[in-house]
Amino acid sequence: MxxxxxxxxxxxxxxxxxxxxxxxxxxxxxxxxxxxxxxxxxxxxxxxxxxxxxxxxxxxxxxxxxxxxxxxxxxxxxxxxxxxxxxxxxxxxxxxxxxxxxxxxxxxxxxxxxxxxxxxxxxxRVKRKEDHFDKLGKENLVEGLHVATSSRKSMSIQRKGSESLRGSSRRGGSMKGGGKGMEDLVLVNSEKGTFGLPDLMKAAAEVLGNGVLGSAFKAKMGNGLSVVVKRLREMNKMNRDVFDAEMMKLGKLRHRNILQLLAYHYRKEEKLIVSEYVPKGSLLYLLHGDRGLSHADLNWPTRLKIVQGVASGMCYLHLEFASYAVPHGNLKSSNILLNENYEPLLSDYAFYPLINNAEIVQSLSAYKAPEAIQHQHLSPKCDVYCLGIIILEILTGKFPLQYLDNQKGGTDVVQWAQSAIADKRESELIDPDIASATDSIEQMVKLLHVGAACTISDPDMRIDMKETLRRIDDVSLT
Structure with missing residues (x-):
């Protein structure tokens, strides 16, 4: 510990x-x-x-x-x-x-x-000190999570019983001799290299945290590739064919602002999805947690670049998943990762149709939109509302109370923006860390108005995702 x-x-x-x-x-x-x-x-x-x-x-x-x-x-x-x-x-x-x-x-x-x-x-969660994924069971894919007490953190996937299930080392295929119904990872994207479940079993892993949908771990494999493995707990009633079909859809996505799915593993009790590890972390952390060099890099050009990238990625999702009630469903700053060039990558998208737990569904960001809170009505406009929160969060530097279930703490960025616009004092809301770029204040205010248009309470009056992207593209650095 x-x-x-x-x-x-x-x-x-x-x-x-x-x-x-x-x-x-x-x-x-x-x-x-x-x-x-x-x-x-x-x-x-x-x-x-x-x-x-x-x-x-x-x-x-x-x-x-x-x-x-x-x-x-x-x-x-x-x-x-x-x-x-x-x-x-x-x-x-x-x-x-x-x-x-x-x-x-x-x-x-x-x-x-x-x-x-x-x-x-x-x-x-601790069985014994280990430095590898070394056991995989028939009934419970992840029965014990191991956090080593040495300076090196690791996780083990293990089961009741004694023997280690090594199975086949063939990547992307079935594990032969590894137990009834046991299959390897299904690789849906080999652009980052090929790997299989045995590779993950041997990888040292670090616990990253817990979210609404499950736990996340960083795993560094022998080939040098670092990935994030997410255990999805609330999709247990879904049959294999439906889950396979949804994962294949996600695996085909290609956009510079979408975090790509690399592989997945299906079990009735639990699902794993694997994506590339992004070391710089989330927008949430860089805005509100990190006060070092990375936070200092969040100047006006960088913040505008992030907003533009998020909007571009969201438009892509809205085209690809136009039939979904909410194409993303869980857009918030903790689900926006930033690469080494501060290019945003959207994660945890398109999971809404897969979740079987009604209470968990209502914890998704899409349910923070007024129409979802008041009438349980979901539509693509809920994603627009969430994007508006992101825009206001990036411009003001404030943590939105809309992220909190009890809405106690943080700042009501929506009401704050609406009041400031009504009183024509929009510039007072701009984060002091970027307000020093006085030549750009007019453009910052212009973007603030876009955020306000995205967060109008009445969804019929709220702009759609395509219009949001158009207005964001009209904002310039100066």
Whole structure:
């Protein structure tokens, strides 16, 4: 556990104190505890490696540790009882006194329970220390996820039983002798090279995180190719023929702004999809998490390039999947990856028809559109609304509250833009990091109006994707 770099415990309704054990994670880089019910004081996270913290929308109280002053105001919003220099709220003498007092017996009990639950969650995923995918079972494709406690992180795919199922090393075909019904990866795109399930079984892998649809891992194979493997949990009622047909559609997509599907694996209980790994990460991270060189590169030309690429990719999807209720369905900044040239790549697209869980479906970004919230009505215009959120997010640099299920925290970028346009003060919304390019303010405002047109509440008044792209292409650098 000591080698963990990213802890994602957001949106889980956890309560009690923040585990002090997290302070001992020496390599911790990101801490996501937002939208829970954690209470009490904030531990002093002083790790030099820590670059991103989000504690918003909890029930934390007391003085914010000085060691966390470098993170500013944003990570602590939605905690009314917090105080300290970081948020401009002076702590009372009583608060400071209570901070120095020993914790009560009950607090120690709660702390023990929270730590126990955290460790139990991790231990359930750990079978033993391994550095490879080395076992594949008949019934449960991924029964145990292994995160090594050494400096090298890895994952194992394993099952009940003892023997390792090596199967055939033939790439893209069936695994012979590997168990009844066991088949290899189906390779749908060989442009990045050929590989099979045995190659993934031997690859060292790193846990990237969990999303609405499942978990994601980075796997680096022996041929040097790094891929992202996603475990899709909410498509279990789909038969093989339907799933194959949908994956083949995705495998045929070719567009500079679409992350290409490389391969997939079908099992009744679980599905795997494999795509190329994009090292620079997501737009969400570069805008709101990374404050290093990559964030500094998000100048006006780069941001306009990203918007243009996203719109181009969305138009392509709307042509290819014109018969779908929502061609993308889950467009948000965390599903926009950026390559080394800051060219955007859309991911997690066209999954809406495949999902069988109604609750999960309603967690998709398309359901953030007003007509979906109020009337459960989905259409391609929902994708347009999501693109409008992206445009406003990129221009303002603010985290949209529309990404949060409870809509507490973040900024209502839609209402903010509408009010600013009505009062003719649009330039006040522009992110200060790009507003210094004064020669381009007029074009930034022009793009802001496009974002506002995409987020009109009435879908009949909202522009469509083709018109959105046309208006974006009319925006210039100066």
């Amino acid at each position: 000591g080698s963990l770099k990213k802890v994602w415990l957001a949106n889980n309704k956890f309560s009690g104190l923040i585990p002090e054990s997290l302070v001992n994670l020496k390599s911790l880089m990101e801490l996501h505890l937002e939208n829970n019910a954690f209470s009490g004081r904030i531990p002093s996270f002083s790790q030099a490696s820590l670059t991103y913290v989000n504690l918003t929308n909890n029930k934390l109280e007391g003085e914010i540790p000085q060691s966390m002053s470098r993170f500013g105001v944003e990570p602590f919003k939605g905690n009314a009882e917090l105080c300290g220099q970081q948020i401009g709220k002076e702590c009372s003498k009583e608060t400071k006194k209570n901070e120095e007092a020993p914790m009560s017996k009950m607090k120690w009990i709660i702390l023990g329970i929270v730590v126990g639950l955290l460790l139990l969650t991790i231990l359930l």
